[in-house]
């Protein structure tokens with residue numbers, strides 16, 4: 001598979017995620033179909049789903065999930081600060097570490113509660 005084809009595929013995946021995001025409030029089924037297509041494209045040309053979109057697909061049921069629509073996002077400070085995303089369809093929980101930069105911003109607000117938790 002040529003690099004150009006892969007690039008076009010990635011562009012299409014981006015577009016499909018955008019479409020799904022716009023559509024999920026109106027027609028959830030259609031939004032889910034966009035994501036199915038995006039995944040199929042990714043598999044066909046053997047590229048990864050772009051990082052910024054990866055967390056929007058449930059690892060359990062492979063459905064499109066979006067905060068405030070069909071999943072729950074919680075911040076956990078235990079051990080490494082991380083986001084916990086709970087899928088609204090199958091209830092699968094996914095953990096994502098919070099990046100250094102964001103971590104510092106969170107730490108500023110939560111140092112107190114974290115100190116308390118340690119004791």
Ligand SMILES: [Zn+2]
Pocket residue numbers: 058059060061062063087088089090091092
């Ligand atoms: Zn799920």
